[in-house]
Amino acid sequence: MTAETAQIVDVCGIDDLPDGESAIVTIDEVGRIAVFFTQGEYFGIQDRCSHQQAWLSDGFIEGCAVECPLHASTFDLRTGRPDGPPAKVAVPVFRAFAQDGRVKLVTQAL
DSSP states (O other): OOTTTOOEEEEEEGGGSOTTEEEEEEETTTEEEEEEEETTEEEEEESBOTTTOOBGGGSEEETTEEEOTTTOOEEETTTOOBSSTTOOSOOOEEEEEEETTEEEEEEEEO
């Protein structure tokens, strides 16, 4: 996907995404994206751990990181980078934001 084909998609209402929770959106060209609200900010991240494909949306949020529920690698929600083994590969992140009472996501990875 190029910058010219990137779109802004509606994820959910801001009231539907409380602090420390996630919402899921699936985008044809990109796949399943988890959108988290934590520390007053929205973060979009590919919803698959790069180690063994567990749903990161089922993980535990601590600050600006999500811990994979399968083997406990922690991914930075801002960069997608894991903190260490067993995951070694970063996952794509996406810009998420609030606008007019809705949570939005840009479909182009950062």
